[in-house]
Amino acid sequence: MKPNLFQYSVLTVGVVAAMGITTANAATPTGGTSGSFNVNNKATASYTVAGNTTVQTAESNVVTVNVSETGSFSLISTVVDANPNDDFGRDRAINAQAVSTVDFTHTLANAGNINDTYTVNIANATGDDFDYNLGSSVIKYQKVDASGANTGGLVTIANGGTIALAPGEKALITVTAQADTKRVADANGILTVTAQSAYLKSKPSNSAVTTYTATNTDNALTKTPLYAITKSAITNLGNSNLDLNSTTAYVDYTITVKNEGNIAGTAISISDDLPSGLVAIASTEANYVAPTVTASNGSAAGTAVISNANKTITVAGQNIKVGETITVTFRAEKATGATATSSFVNYAVVRDNTKDDATANTPDIIDRSDNGTNPGGPTESTYEDPAKPLVGKDDNTNATVNTTNQTRAxxxxxxxxxxxxxxxxxxxxxxxxxxxxxxxxxxxxxxxxxxxxxxxxxxxxxxxxxxxxxxxxxxxxxxxxxxxxxxxxxxxxxxxxxxxxxxxxxxxxxxxxxxxxxxxxxxxxxxxxxxxxxxxxxxxxxxxxxxxxxxxxxxxxxxxxxxxxxxxxxxxxxxxxxxxxxxxxxxxxxxxxxxxxxGINLKKYQIAANCDANPTVTAAAWSTGNVTANADQCVFYKLEAKNTFMDVAKIVNNLVVSDTLDSKLTYQTNSFSASPTATTQTLGQSIQVTFASIAANTTANVVFAAKPSQTGTN
Known part of the structure; x- marks a missing residue:
């Protein structure tokens, strides 16, 4: 942190003359920047003369002295920024539990030549991850003289309280800030500490707050271990099937606990409570393999203890560094009387009291290998950052043991x-x-x-x-x-x-x-x-x-x-x-x-016949090929629009059938017919016929005639 150093100086030039009793009267400095002010005084006398009871008075001449005052102070954080290149001065670590506190220390020094009083305030900053409970936070200070010796005892003041310092004195301030809520790992809380000089504030030239206020920024980063627990099981069959009919069947469990938080875990407990269908294999039984505990990064490995009638495996007092993995193995077999309806689901559980290393029996972290925990109990996920879902992620998917009553269809x-x-x-x-x-x-x-x-x-x-x-x-x-x-x-x-x-x-x-x-x-x-x-x-x-x-x-x-x-x-x-x-x-x-x-399959048929009436012909007589007509005959046309859908729901709606006659043909009035009945028709050289609907697998027919001209020109 860089200190905020403010100074107000009054240069003194003058002579002090005393006649009788002198009194210094402060005068407002002119200009507000020179800081000098004059002290004017004169001597007075009162007296009586013998034989005369009247009180007499006398005044001397006025003398003037220039008074020089220096107002100067600094507020310096006494914690070294461990990360000077980041956006915050992450100076202190704070536990992730609720009601955790962190101490921020500062030195307030009076570097001027006058007595001054400083108002100290703490406040939450904006844009950080969590706030402090200002009402529960405590401000204490110890005065020291120029030589560094304590003067007086430790004093507690409220937020907004004052500290009076003589020239050369310092106040060693400790702010114990409290965060009431639980926080995720790496959450950053920023506290501002300000000191305001009463002397400098009183100067008219110092109207801006920045000229009489010094501000420090304190930061605390939430530190907590986060445990990624992975548990896996493999039976003597090389898979997850446990043959309940075999007296030699067993399950080998492997538990890995990795600390993916930002601080070491100390005195943690790793345990596994076996379900109704399983018991740990005792040292006197067949297929016994001693449980093992190993640490990947130099921490002392604890001991896995089998207890509670071979139903619980516990590693107590285990330390685990950041990034380190603790691996626990043990072997279990089916419990006496276990059937396919017995439970074969079990979880590894890590318990940690992150404030008290003496015991993990009153933990603030209970983390289970499936990310689960007891209802209402503390859980590691409280401290996990939702933006980092893979940090501290647990995996129990490969730990499930199934019986062999499986069928697949x-x-x-x-x-x-x-x-x-x-x-x-x-x-x-x-x-x-x-x-x-x-x-x-x-x-x-x-x-x-x-x-x-x-x-x-x-x-x-x-x-x-x-x-x-x-x-x-x-x-x-x-x-x-x-x-x-x-x-x-x-x-x-x-x-x-x-x-x-x-x-x-x-x-x-x-x-x-x-x-x-x-x-x-x-x-x-x-x-x-x-x-x-x-x-x-x-x-x-x-x-x-x-x-x-x-x-x-x-x-x-x-x-x-x-x-x-x-x-x-x-x-x-x-x-x-x-x-x-x-x-x-x-x-x-x-x-x-x-x-x-x-859809609609549209075909056009024709036949040559006498023009006096619509011909009655068999279906086979209609042709899609070329026909020959005599000069006095007409050409009868049939337009066949078939709805080829077989699904009765597939009705064709608003069917419009159109035909335009060649210029060498003349439409024959009264030759038109339509089946079913058309809703509208336009007849002539251009023919357009509309049917409201055509049912599935049915056909709409349009018949009309045209006469060719003998000259080919109509």
């Missing part, structure tokens, strides 16, 4: 076949272009899709095209997957808030479709036995519907084209020693769905 419901319009954009989100598949865990004692990536307990979901109308081609370019999602409300379409899955080359991770672990927003729990998830697949299309092979814009007719999707559940490998399930009739792992493009 995953089933997917049969797929459905759907018809969609030739053009179905990605933006169309409807039950008509979405498929829903239910995937269910029908196994026992195995959580499916709990892992991700290439983990053995990961389950993939393959959604890929496998067939089209063209043999040997499996992917229809006009049919695509718009999105894959979790149909949480089972309404057959994607809704806001539902999970949209992302895949690579048609492979999706089923874990991403499962709910989060309770209390987590990052870890998904997979599918427990009996649980299911509904997967939605929305499709889109870009087909065309032209029957004109010579069209320059649309010479393809995709009506009737299809694509078959195969949706397959793909377990990655064995889970806890139980092999991946295979597809069976009762629990199929795959299904198919076929998407077919449908």
């Amino acid at each position: 995953i089933a997917i419901t049969p797929g459905a076949n759907k018809e969609i319009a030739l053009v179905t954009p990605n933006t169309i989100n409807d039950v008509t272009n979405s498929y829903t598949y239910t995937i269910t865990n029908n196994g026992t004692d195995v959580i499916e899709a709990a892992g991700t990536g290439n983990n053995a307990n990961a389950v993939k979901l393959s959604i890929k095209p496998t067939a089209t109308q063209d043999g040997g081609i499996i992917d229809n370019p006009n049919i695509s997957i718009a999105r894959v999602y979790v149909d949480a409300n089972n309404n057959g379409k994607f809704d806001t808030g539902e999970i949209e899955l992302t895949g690579v080359n048609g492979i999706y991770d089923l874990n991403a479709a499962t709910p989060f672990v309770t209390g987590s927003t990052t870890t998904r729990k997979g599918l427990a036995p009996g649980e299911s998830v509904k997967i939605g697949v929305q499709v889109a299309s870009t087909g065309k519907g032209s029957n004109d092979p010579n069209s320059t814009t649309d010479n393809v007719n995709n009506i009737g084209d299809f694509e078959t999707l195969t949706v397959a559940v793909q377990p990655n490998g064995a889970v806890s020693g139980t092999a991946a399930p295979t597809s069976t009739a009762g629990n199929p792992l795959s299904t198919t769905s076929t998407t077919t493009l449908q």
Whole structure:
């Protein structure tokens, strides 16, 4: 810290003359910067003369003296900044517990030549991580003289109290600041300490606060150990399965505790209480291996003690440096009478009283290897920084022991076949272009899709095209997957808030479709036995519907084209020693769905006949090819618009059929007919007919006639 040094100087030049009793009267200095002021005085006398009782008076001449005063003081923090290059002077460490205190020390010195009084204030700064309880904080000082010897005893003053110092005296100030709330590691609390000179403040030239106030900034950084506990278990089978039918089965546990905080942990306790299904193997039993304790960075390793009828393993009084790892190993076996319904879940627990190293029995940190703790008890997470979720992160996922009563079976419901319009954009989100598949865990004692990536307990979901109308081609370019999602409300379409899955080359991770672990927003729990998830697949299309092979814009007719999707559940490998399930009739792992493009298939037919009446012809007589007409005949046309959808719900609405006659043809009045009845029609050289709706698998027909001119010019 740099000292704040303020000085107000009055230079004295003058002569003091005394006649009788003299009195100094302060006068306001002129200009406010020179600091000099004059002291004017004169002598007076009173007397009586013998024979005369009247009191007589006399005055001397006035004499003037220039008085020189120097007002100067400093307030200096006596703590060395350990990190001079950072934004804060992190001078002191403070425990993370509530009601923790930290001492900040300062020296207030009167470097002037006059007696002065200083008002001392403490205040919380803004922009830091926590505040101090100013009402519970304490300010004490000890005066020392110029030689450094104490003068008087230790004095306590309130916030805003005063300290009077003679020239050359100093006050050694200790501010004991208290933070009432619990804090995370590395939280920085800033306290400002100010001293205000009463003498300098009184000078008119010193109207600004900065000219009579000195300020120090004190910082305290929250120091606490943070324990990252990882526990793992492996049975004699080389996995997590414990064979309850074997008398020689055992479980080897490994506990690692790493201090990821910013201060060493001292006299901590590491313990493990075994559940009802397990006991530690005693030294007199088969398969006994002595528990071990090792330290990675030079701390003395404690001793693992097995007690409480072989149900508790404890390492007491263990020290652990910052960044150091303590590793504990022990072996357990099934308890007498243990069955598959017994508990085989246990946790490593670290207990630490960060203020009192004498015992860990009254801890302010209780940290369990699954980030859990006893309800209502203290927990390490109180001191963890939410912005650093990986610091002090615990992991008990590999410590679970399962019995061998495991079966695996995953089933997917049969797929459905759907018809969609030739053009179905990605933006169309409807039950008509979405498929829903239910995937269910029908196994026992195995959580499916709990892992991700290439983990053995990961389950993939393959959604890929496998067939089209063209043999040997499996992917229809006009049919695509718009999105894959979790149909949480089972309404057959994607809704806001539902999970949209992302895949690579048609492979999706089923874990991403499962709910989060309770209390987590990052870890998904997979599918427990009996649980299911509904997967939605929305499709889109870009087909065309032209029957004109010579069209320059649309010479393809995709009506009737299809694509078959195969949706397959793909377990990655064995889970806890139980092999991946295979597809069976009762629990199929795959299904198919076929998407077919449908719409209006428009065809135009013609026939040459006499003009006097609409001809009655068989369907076979209408031709899509060339016909020959005599000069006195008419050409009768039939426009056939068929709704090719087979799904009765796929009604075509507002069908408009149009035709424009060649200039060499003349429309024949009264030749028009439509089936079903048209809602509107415009007739003549340009014909436009509107049908309100056409049911699935039905056809709308328009018939009219035109007469060609004999000259070809009409």
